[in-house]
Structures are given as structure tokens and as C-alpha cells.
Amino acid sequence: MPYTAKIKVTLRQSILDVQGKAVEHALKNLGYGTVESARIGKYIEVTINEADSLQAERIANEISQKLLSNPVMENYSFELEHVK
């Protein structure tokens, strides 16, 4: 049974997130005074046809490092979900 890796890629805190800033300003302009910040990242779902969860996890880590994120400016995290 395959697994779905739900992968989140976010800009590192030290990198200025100009999209997040624009959204943050828009929310404040809408009157949401308690909004402190907004940051924008990417959400990627990858279905991996592996029976073993450790193997699926290894692949999710590998593709996140190799292609889906750029370690110079981004972090990633993921959850694995068993597809029924």
C-alpha cells in the first residue's frame, strides 16, 4: 500500500519573505489588528508506492533535500500517511 508524503517547505526565518509581508500588510489593512505576521511556504503531496514506511520516509527525506527544497534558504518537514 502506498504512502502519501505531505511535505511543507518554508523559507528560513533569516530570509525575508516578501509574499508573506504583503499578505501580513493586507490582513492588517483589513482590520485584523491582532495579526502579527504571515509567512508563505509550499505544500507538496507526493504519493510513494512503497510498502514499508521506513523506506517511504527515506524517499520523502531524499526528495525534499534533493529537489523540493533549497537548503540554502528553506526548511522542510513532512508527515507520512498510509493510503488505504
Added chain:
Amino acid sequence: MADVIVGVVVFPGSNCDHDTEYAAGSFDGVKPVMLWHNEHDLKGAKAIILPGGFSYGDYLRAGSIARFSPIMQEVIEFARKGFPVLGICNGFQVLLESGLLEGALSRNRDKKFLCCQTNIRPVNCKTIFTGQYKEDDVLSIPIAHGEGNYFAPSEVIESLEEHNQIVFKYTDALGEVTEEANPNGSLKNIAGIINRQGNVLGLMPHPERASEKLLGSLDGRPLFQSLYHHIAGV
């Protein structure tokens, strides 16, 4: 003497490939050839240029998918052997994603896609790409990018400075490196860097768009000329 071949890589979404072909090929003795992304054959090229554009639609991150194209496997090998590779704009992004150059390019500081003339200064004229410039030259060369904000961890910046790897900086019209002259927020006003070995250069400005009098500036032409002199042994 046979013409020296310069390869210009064409990715789906490249849009400065023919301008680059024109500029690089405007010297007697140079023959540009186009190299399609799906090929493995560099067709005898003595130098490779990765042109500007939006390879693979800039999906995921600019340059991230192009980096894994078949031709790039050959280009990476070619660069590691010490042959000249030049990346312009999106080509610079591809070189960073490939690990041939260090750092990354993020969104422009002011959120805008910038398409305008900039002043840059060749702060290292001892490279194979800049030998025809002088360090006090102030060049007028256009930029056209949304993600040109150069970033690298501080230890990388220190190392780039220590080894003279910063090649172009954004300046004002007098050649002063000022915050106001920095169009996109790049650290240290960096517009272009070279690798430690000195054979791989990436820059955000478009020298091919400043290589013809009709376009308002000829300041990009010496870059192609320097490269040509190097590969032709002139």
C-alpha cells in the same frame, strides 16, 4: 582556423537564448550552437552559456528543475573539468541550484519584477569573463528578474570576498556601491559571482541585451569578447 563552438542551452521556457546566440556569435571565429535540454551532446563546445528566461516555467523554484535536465548533467561534468560556463539571469539561478556556484537567489526585496537598466561595476577583472573590462568601468546593463536577491550564509560571503569571487556589483552612475543602487536587496550589492576555480560565472544582469548599439549599450559585449579571447587563445 576552424570556428570555436560556444554552446547555448535551450530549456523549455528559455527566452534569451537567441539574443545570447547573437551576442556570443558576433565575433569572427565563433560559432554558437543551440543545445536542447533533453540532449547529452555538447557538440564540441569550448564554452557553455545558460541563458535567461523561465526554464520549466520557474516551477517549484527558479532553476530547480532545469538543474536535473539531461544536458545539465553534461554541463556540470564540463564545468568540473574546468571548461568555461556562463549563466545569465535564469542561467545563474540554474548554476546555484546545481551547486556549481554557492548561495541562492530569493524574491526581490521590494516584491517587484524588475525590468530596467542598472549600473554595475566589474570588481574583479582578472577572470576569463572580464579581462576586457577595467575595474573602474561603470557599465550600463539591464536586469529583468523577480528573484535576483542574492543570499548566502555569512561564512560563504566571507569566503567569496577572500577569494575575489565577487565579480560584479550594483553601483550608482559614479560606480559607488550604495544601498540606493541595490535594485533587489542582494547582499553586498552582488550582481555576479564566480567559482573558486574561476571557470563558472553567474550574473543577474543581461550582457546580451547590451551588446548592440541599437539597444542603447554596448557594455555587455566585452564579457563575450573576454570569453572568446580565452577559448580561442587570442
